[in-house]
Amino acid sequence: MAKMKSSFTLRSAPKADKSDDAPIADSEDAVEILESKDDWLRIRLAPPKNGEGWVPADRVDAADTVDPIVAGDFAKQCIQDAVFVGVNAHLLMAAAHLRSGGIKDGKDQVDGKDRFGPYRLTADQWKAGTTDPTEEGAEKFDLGFGPADISLWRNQCTVVAVLMYRALKKLADGADDKPLPSAVDLFKAIWPDDKSQLPGDLQKSLDATADEIKKAAPKVLDDPPPEPILPKATDPASPTNPNPGTSSAPDTAAGSGIGTFEGLAPKIMKDLMAPFGLTAEQAAAILGNLGHESGGFKFMQEIKPISGKGGLGWAQWTGPRRKTFVAFCNGKGLPTDSYAGNLGYLKSELDPVSGSERKAIPAVKAAGSLPAMVDAFEEAFERAGVKAFASREKFANRALAAFKGV
Numbered sequence: 001m002a003k004m005k006s007s008f009t010l011r012s013a014p015k016a017d018k019s020d021d022a023p024i025a026d027s028e029d030a031v032e033i034l035e036s037k038d039d040w041l042r043i044r045l046a047p048p049k050n051g052e053g054w055v056p057a058d059r060v061d062a063a064d065t066v067d068p069i070v071a072g073d074f075a076k077q078c079i080q081d082a083v084f085v086g087v088n089a090h091l092l093m094a095a096a097h098l099r100s101g102g103i104k105d106g107k108d109q110v111d112g113k114d115r116f117g118p119y120r121l122t123a124d125q126w127k128a129g130t131t132d133p134t135e136e137g138a139e140k141f142d143l144g145f146g147p148a149d150i151s152l153w154r155n156q157c158t159v160v161a162v163l164m165y166r167a168l169k170k171l172a173d174g175a176d177d178k179p180l181p182s183a184v185d186l187f188k189a190i191w192p193d194d195k196s197q198l199p200g201d202l203q204k205s206l207d208a209t210a211d212e213i214k215k216a217a218p219k220v221l222d223d224p225p226p227e228p229i230l231p232k233a234t235d236p237a238s239p240t241n242p243n244p245g246t247s248s249a250p251d252t253a254a255g256s257g258i259g260t261f262e263g264l265a266p267k268i269m270k271d272l273m274a275p276f277g278l279t280a281e282q283a284a285a286i287l288g289n290l291g292h293e294s295g296g297f298k299f300m301q302e303i304k305p306i307s308g309k310g311g312l313g314w315a316q317w318t319g320p321r322r323k324t325f326v327a328f329c330n331g332k333g334l335p336t337d338s339y340a341g342n343l344g345y346l347k348s349e350l351d352p353v354s355g356s357e358r359k360a361i362p363a364v365k366a367a368g369s370l371p372a373m374v375d376a377f378e379e380a381f382e383r384a385g386v387k388a389f390a391s392r393e394k395f396a397n398r399a400l401a402a403f404k405g406v
Contacts, residue, residue, distance in 0.1 A: 002043075003061045004029045010053025013386045014040035023051030031060065036149055069103050069118060069153055075209070075216035077157045079228070080310070082240040083221070083301040085141070085161040087168060089240040090206060090213045090230040091183045092161055095119065097205040098187075098196055105153055117156040125190075126150045129159035142295065142391075163190050168237070180236035199233035206230055220309060221301075257314060257342040261296035264339075265399040271343055276350065280403055282364050285373030288396025289382050290314045290346075296395070300337045314342045315382065321349075321356075349381075357381050370396055 007026045009018045014037050023045065025031060030046035041060055044052045075093055082089035096103050096118040103118050113122045121129075126147070132140040141162055149155045167189035171181040181189075183206070184199045196202065210229045217224040228240060257264075268290070269283035278286075293316040294300065302310030302318075311318045313336060317325045325345045326336060334341035349357040360381035367373040374396045375389055 002031050002033050004031060004055075005059050005061050008055045008059050010043070010051060010055060011040075012053065014038050014054050016054070016385075022053060023049070025049075025051075025055060025059075033060065033152060034154060036146075036152060037144070069105055071103060071209075071212045072216060074103055074118070074153070074157075075212040076220050077154055078161075079213070079216055079220045079240060080301055081157045081161040084158070084295075084299040085165045086239045086298075087161050087164040088183070088230055088237040089217075090209065090228065091186065091237050092157065092164065093209045093213060094183070094202060094205040094230075095160065095164075095187055095190075096157075097209050098202055099191070099194070103209075107151075116150045118153050119156050119160050121150060121156060121159070123147065123150065125163070126159060129163045140296070141298070160190070168239075180238060182235060183230055183233045183237045186237055202233040206233055257297065257337050257339040258300060259297055261291050261395065261398060262402040264297045265291065266403040266405075268343065269399060269403050272347075275347065276352075276361050278361070278364075280400060281370050282373055284396045284400035284403065285364055285367075285370060285377050286381075287399035288374045288392045288394070289377050291395030291399065292388060292392040293382065293384075312336060313345070315346065317345075370400070 004025045004027055007024060009024050010022050011017075012019065012022070025043065025045060029049065031043040032046065033041050033043055034052065035042040036057065039057050040054045041057050042052065042054050043060065074096070075089075078092040078096075079089040081087075082092050093103070099120045100106070100118045105118055107114060107116050108120065109115065110120075113124075115122055116126075126145075130143050130145045130149075132142065143158060143162070145155050145159065164186055167186050168181060171185055171189060184202060187194070187202055188198065206229075213228050217228040225240065230237060265284075265287045269280065269287055272278055272286060273280070273283050291297065293311065294314050297314065300313055302312070302316055309322065310316075312322050313325055325341075328345045328348065329336045329338070329341040332341065332344065334344070336342075349355050350361055352358050352361065357380070360377055363376040363380040364373045367376040371389075371393050374392045378384060378387060378389070378392060
């Protein structure tokens, strides 16, 4: 495992202030690297110590380290990423099993090209997965990963999920009534030069990873699908979605809270402006925060939760708020990725009389500019560990432009 070069008090976010009750990573402590951002690393202390947090990258000796991947952790990450992006979690895990001979981290070289991580990705594949298309109307994921992040297996799960999603869309060719591509089709689309014998080798990997996916699903999802595994490699690789719409377009079914930001933002703004007496700018400030949290209304499940099941829904409700959100939706018979479920719970929290977050609307109304409104809603309502105000303000401006264009 990686080791600490010197002692450091873990931070809640890159460049955040030190907290008196935060765990300390001492010199020579073994750590697992979970994520990297802006020359900082999110690490997990190895037993017997425990705790997670951010440290400067230069405090960690990560050279030539290959951390063993725990199958259960990998399965949970695959499910989170699959729901996050809209692909099949079992195939996502099986692909790594096949590519690395058992979900093994590390590095090798084939045909003169270095390959990294459990998916044995090349630098070109990594770039393809982390670079958003520039075409008008093309879906963008804004992952924010850099070239060095290819060595982190959790990030690899996310990137391969995106590659799989784009391959699925390309093979489906935009036709809702066209059969979904099979697991074999998607695997070959991502790794056309792979020497595996298909479908046989992929079937073996699906069989080898099925139990881990079954065990992980209820640990990650509040409402797991009754059968999260993909029985055959030649079967259509339906996206793992606890509350599916149609089999070919689960995230665009009528009433879904998932969609394009420019498509949903104006509608949500209208549904907030009248009951709360908001101006377009004030509503846009709220949408800026929701857009940042949900990746532009693409991701209902938090992709890399620091603890527990992470955030859920438009606002990425966590902890007790997540439980209350799920209970609210269940009580009304609504999926947690539905438009009505997300809007209804958001309005209940903002209710000026009984809402648990009733201070958020007055805070937004008291702010003088759109950036100030965005910041005010974040501080009063989201209270995020990573503020990312620039991203929130960018989404707010996009929301306002889309609203004015309607």
